[in-house]
Amino acid sequence: AELNSKLNERLSNEVRVSYSGIRDRNTYYGARFPFIRINGLIATDPTKPTQTSRYTILAGVDNNRGANELDQDIYSLTDNLTLSLGNHTLTFGTHNELFRMRNLYLTNYFGNYTYGSSRKDGLQDFLNIGTPAEEAPESYGYSGVNTQFTGGNNAWAPSFRAGQIGLYAQDDWKVNSKLRLTYGLRVDMPFFLDRPTANQDFNSSAVAKEYGVTNNYLPPIRPLFSPRVGFRYDVDADSRYVIRGGTGIFTGRVPFVWISNSFSNSGMEYLRTAVLGTNVPTMRFNSDVNHQFTQPGKTTEIDMVGTNFRYPQVWRSNLAFDAKLPGGFRASLEGMYTRNLNSVRYRNLLLRENGTLDHGHGQVRPVYKIDAELAKQYTNLILLSSNNLGYSYNLTATLAKDFGHGLDASIAYTFGESKAGNDGTSSQAASNWGYNYSSDINGEELSYSNFDMRHRIIGQLNYRVEYAKHFATTIGIIYNGQSGGRYSILYYGDANGDARTIPGLRNDLAYIPTKEEVANGYFTATIANKPGESASDRAIRQAQANKEMADSFEQFIASSGDLAQQRGRIAPRNAFMSEFVHKFDLHFAQDFFLNIGGRRHTLQLNADIINLGNLLNRGWGMSPYIQYDNITPIAISTDRATGNPVYSFTHHRSTPWDYSDINSRWRAQVGVKYTF
Numbered sequence: 003a004e005l006n007s008k009l010n011e012r013l014s015n016e017v018r019v020s021y022s023g024i025r026d027r028n029t030y031y032g033a034r035f036p037f038i039r040i041n042g043l044i045a046t047d048p049t050k051p052t053q054t055s056r057y058t059i060l061a062g063v064d065n066n067r068g069a070n071e072l073d074q075d076i077y078s079l080t081d082n083l084t085l086s087l088g089n090h091t092l093t094f095g096t097h098n099e100l101f102r103m104r105n106l107y108l109t110n111y112f113g114n115y116t117y118g119s120s121r122k123d124g125l126q127d128f129l130n131i132g133t134p135a136e137e138a139p140e141s142y143g144y145s146g147v148n149t150q151f152t153g154g155n156n157a158w159a160p161s162f163r164a165g166q167i168g169l170y171a172q173d174d175w176k177v178n179s180k181l182r183l184t185y186g187l188r189v190d191m192p193f194f195l196d197r198p199t200a201n202q203d204f205n206s207s208a209v210a211k212e213y214g215v216t217n218n219y220l221p222p223i224r225p226l227f228s229p230r231v232g233f234r235y236d237v238d239a240d241s242r243y244v245i246r247g248g249t250g251i252f253t254g255r256v257p258f259v260w261i262s263n264s265f266s267n268s269g270m271e272y273l274r275t276a277v278l279g280t281n282v283p284t285m286r287f288n289s290d291v292n293h294q295f296t297q298p299g300k301t302t303e304i305d306m307v308g309t310n311f312r313y314p315q316v317w318r319s320n321l322a323f324d325a326k327l328p329g330g331f332r333a334s335l336e337g338m339y340t341r342n343l344n345s346v347r348y349r350n351l352l353l354r355e356n357g358t359l360d361h362g363h364g365q366v367r368p369v370y371k372i373d374a375e376l377a378k379q380y381t382n383l384i385l386l387s388s389n390n391l392g393y394s395y396n397l398t399a400t401l402a403k404d405f406g407h408g409l410d411a412s413i414a415y416t417f418g419e420s421k422a423g424n425d426g427t428s429s430q431a432a433s434n435w436g437y438n439y440s441s442d443i444n445g446e447e448l449s450y451s452n453f454d455m456r457h458r459i460i461g462q463l464n465y466r467v468e469y470a471k472h473f474a475t476t477i478g479i480i481y482n483g484q485s486g487g488r489y490s491i492l493y494y495g496d497a498n499g500d501a502r503t504i505p506g507l508r509n510d511l512a513y514i515p516t517k518e519e520v521a522n523g524y525f526t527a528t529i530a531n532k533p534g535e536s537a538s539d540r541a542i543r544q545a546q547a548n549k550e551m552a553d554s555f556e557q558f559i560a561s562s563g564d565l566a567q568q569r570g571r572i573a574p575r576n577a578f579m580s581e582f583v584h585k586f587d588l589h590f591a592q593d594f595f596l597n598i599g600g601r602r603h604t605l606q607l608n609a610d611i612i613n614l615g616n617l618l619n620r621g622w623g624m625s626p627y628i629q630y631d632n633i634t635p636i637a638i639s640t641d642r643a644t645g646n647p648v649y650s651f652t653h654h655r656s657t658p659w660d661y662s663d664i665n666s667r668w669r670a671q672v673g674v675k676y677t678f
Contacts, residue, residue: 012087018080028070030063034112034291037065039506041118041140042125043652056494056634056652059125065143068111068291071159073104089176093186097168099255105262106159107430108272112291114143116506119495119639131287138279139287141506144294145274148302151199152271160265163195164258179239184248185231192256192313193223201269204304209351209376215306215385217268220261226253226313247321251343256313260346260386263305263431267384274303274381278502301381305431308387312344334400342392346426348435349444351383352376353500359647361513363570367441370499382503384431391423391448408468413461420451427452436504439490439575439632441511443500450488450576452631457582458484474593479586479614486580486626489658491565491573494634497647511575512636514568515649517556525551526648555651558635562658580626580659586614606675617668625665626657633658 005017040059082095118124119140130136152158172186200218204210210217230250237243266272275297279285285295322336356371376383396418404410423446424438440447464478490511495501497510515524527547532540559566564578591608615622637650 012085014084016080016082016084018078020076020078022074022076024072024074024076026072028067030067032063034068035062035289036113036115036287036291036294037062037068037110038128039114039116040124040128041116043118043123059128063112065110065112065114066107069106069108069157071104071106073102073161075102076100091174093170093172093174095170097170098165100163100165101258102161102163103258103262104159104161105259105266106157107266108145108147109430110143110145110274113288113294114506115139115287116141136286138283138285141276141278141502142282142285142295143274143276143504144296145272146294146296148271148273148300158271160198160262160271161196162262162265164256165193165195166256167191167193180236182234183231184233186229188228188230188253190226190228190253190256190313191223192221192226192258194220194261196265198264198268199270201304203379204269209373209383213308213351213385215308215351217264217304217306219307219309220264221307221311221313226315227251228253228315242326244324245322246324247319249317249319251315251317253313253315257426259429260426260431260434261307263384263386263429264307267303267305267431269302269304269380272302273300275301276381276503299378301377301379303382303384303432304380305382305384306386308385310387312388314345315343317341317343330403330405332400332402335398336400337395337397339395340393342390342422344388345390345392345422346424346434347387347389347391347446348424348431348438349385349387350435350500350503351385352380352503353444356499359497361572362519363516365513365570365572367498367510367572368445369497370444372499372502377502382432382435384435386431389423389446391446392421392451394418394420394451394454408466409464411461411463413459416455416458416460418455418458420454421448422451423448425452432504436500436507436509437630439492439509439511441498441572443498443509447575449574452488452576454488454576456485456579458482472595474595476589476591476593478589480589482583482585482587484583486583486659487628487631488576489578489580489628490575490632491568491578491636492632492634493636493638494652495638497638508632508634510638511572512634513572514565514570515555516570520552520555523548523552524649525555525651527551527650551651554653555635558651558653561656576631578658580628581657583625584615585623585625587612588614601678603678604676606677607672608675609670609672611668611670613666613668615668616666623666623668625662626659627662627665628659 003019007015009015038061042057042059044057077100078098080095080097082093085092117127117139124140127137147156147158149156168188168190170186170188172184175183177183197220198218200216205216228251230248232248234244234246237245273296275295277297288294318338318340320336320338322334324334325332327333352372353370354373355368357369358366359369360366396416398414398416400412400414402410402412424434426434428434428437435443459481461481462478464476466474466476468474491514492508493510493512494508500509501507525548527544527550529544529547559569568577588611589608591606593604593606595602595604611617613623616624635652637652639648640646641648
């Protein structure tokens with residue numbers, strides 16, 4: 003609801019009140035069944051047994067869908083009081099929101115079984131289920147409700163109330179006929195009305211005291227100040243040349259979902275299990291979702307908010323120059339720079355540093371071990387805190403022209419760069435920690451953001467004509483060309499000892515060996531045993547297999563210029579980009595209008611063809627896609643005899659990416675619109 007009031011000639015007021023009720027249910031199809039992941043290896047060339055490719059088979063109910071519901075009730079109140087004082091227009095306002103949230107999310111609710119590893123085909127292990135040859139899975143995970151604390155409620159979900167108070171004041175000052183200033187201050191104050199269940203056992207533990215944390219701490223109500231100033235300067239009296247810009251601090255809506263993990267994972271209401279099959283060799287697959295394997299005792303995950311956590315804020319500045327050029331052209335050049343003041347950082351307190359892995363060339367990564375005593379009680383101990391890592395900038399040039407007679411066109415080019423320590427792309431604390439690809443999973447590393455876009459070109463051509471007094475036709479074509487998405491190269495396997503924390507976790511940035519290292523036996527191929535073969539013959543066969551693998555890796559390097567630039571170093575997160583994307587869209591609209599009572603009433607029929615190029619040619623408009631934004635061509639494992647890392651190369655396709663099934667297709671939509 004909205005109420006606008008004119009109190010007098012200088013004073014006016016606007017009030018808006020709203021409510022939104024959202025009920026999200028992430029459903030699944032079929033019967034309740036555990037999630038199964040099969041990691042397989044297949045030979046791509048029968049004459050070269052070491053030249054293999056990986057494949058993955060997924061079956062059962064997705065491990066994120068078994069128990070996934072979100073309810074939100076959002077109440078908001080906004081009031082703006084505007085006072086006009088000649089060249090000054092003052093605005094005083096408040097924007098307030100109150101949230102009530104219920105978030106049911108249990109990953110691996112029906113069980114999660116992984117078969118196969120970096121050096122072992124998991125398909126046969128899966129086929130052996132139910133036979134005497136069955137073995138324990140490579141890894142296993144399960145989450146369930148601890149009914150002891152939920153009153154027997156097997157589908158308990160945390161709920162909490164939170165809000166955000168916003169106060170602001172602004173002055174729009176017309177200094178003179180050329181200069182206009184806008185400046186003001188906004189103050190936001192997020193708050194919580196509820197607290198997570200206190201876990202006294204954890205809060206009094208040695209690890210909690212070591213890091214100065216408790217599971218039920220939440221940020222106190224604390225004002226977030228956002229001063230801002232902007233200007234517009236007309237260089238000449240005709241406004242042919244304009245300089246505009248501004249700078250300020252921005253807070254935005256608080257991402258309560260990150261903090262809500264403390265309610266979900268207090269360590270009281272939910273129990274979790276995460277194990278490697280080698281540690282529980284007697285475990286077998288169980289299709290009964292009501293009787294999944296759990297560790298002896300009670301293990302759980304705890305998500306905490308650190309006392310140094312600050313709500314995300316950025317400092318953003320922009321500067322632009324607009325010009326009206328001869329021939330009716332309009333041009334602009336604009337630059338924007340954003341710097342993180344408060345951004346998120348995640349650590350897993352279950353891990354303890356346990357030496358380093360030295361790749362040579364100054365490339366060293368820390369190695370971790372899981373604290374054995376803590377692991378008896380906890381699967382993960384995720385701490386949310388803050389740092390100021392991250393920035394972005396972009397430069398945009400635009401040229402436009404109205405040719406008259408309903409024809410206009412424009413084209414814009416943007417060059418940009420974005421870097422971050424952690425993009426915080428997940429709603430789950432463990433995922434934000436575990437899938438922030440890194441060389442030091444508990445460290446702070448600045449690298450390219452998932453949202454980095456180096457180049458983008460947008461062009462459009464539109465034509466509109468009115469005719470026969472009551473008709474108008476519009477046709478337009480839009481071009482969007484942009485750099486492909488960024489991706490990382492990870493190890494297939496565990497390089498730093500953190501994989502046990504999340505079943506199937508792969509997050510370690512790979513070291514790319516030099517040509518000399520590869521030639522000197524960097525890779526070790528897996529070869530089959532031959533009965534009666536002498537040690538010398540096996541050594542010859544092993545050497546040949548290693549050489550074939552090395553040659554295959556060099557071919558892979560040659561197919562990617564970006565990859566060759568990273569040799570001799572741990573390739574940074576998102577160091578690579580997929581191919582450039584070209585898309586054309588077509589818009590058509592037919593208007594029928596009448597003037598009734600001095601107002602135009604228009605009925606519009608419109609149609610859009612999205613990705614027009616793919617309609618004309620199946621090879622056009624393709625969108626490259628890389629699952630989870632990473633590839634894993636290099637596998638790492640451990641030599642059981644020496645404890646040293648062993649590397650192998652799995653042949654990858656000529657390009658690292660597939661193509662998105664939906665985004666690479668042309669699509670059409672039609673609509674009807676009535677305006678008056």
